[in-house]
Amino acid sequence: MTDRFSDVHPSLSGPASTGFTILPDDDANILETTRGLYLGSGGDITVVMASGASIALTNVPGGSILPLRVNRVLATGTTAGGIVGLV
Known part of the structure; x- marks a missing residue:
């Protein structure tokens, strides 16, 4: 398979290259700081940002x-629900 972008350094403005399921937890951080979140089903979401600030959407x-x-x-x-961390 050809990947025309294999030599391009990833950046925050580029697309995610992997993802992982996130189970909301008040006490534990997720596996890796995300560059984005995908929500499979709608509703409210409360997060702790990389800066440490808590926000509710x-x-x-x-x-x-x-x-x-x-x-x-x-x-x-x-x-x-259906929250996926994009990195």
């Missing part, structure tokens, strides 16, 4: 990709 539609650098997705305040 309400009424986010399912299928959304949020360009957020996140260290934790909190269970408290999160009703969205």
Whole structure:
């Protein structure tokens, strides 16, 4: 298979190259700081950003990709589901 971009250094403005399932947890950080989040089903999501700031986003539609650098997705305040961390 040809990958025309294999020699291009990844950047925050480029596409994600992998992802992982995120289970919201009030106490534990996720595996890796994300460059974005995908929400499979809509709702509210509360996160701890890479800066340490906590934010709540309400009424986010399912299928959304949020360009957020996140260290934790909190269970408290999160009703969205199917959350995938994009890196």
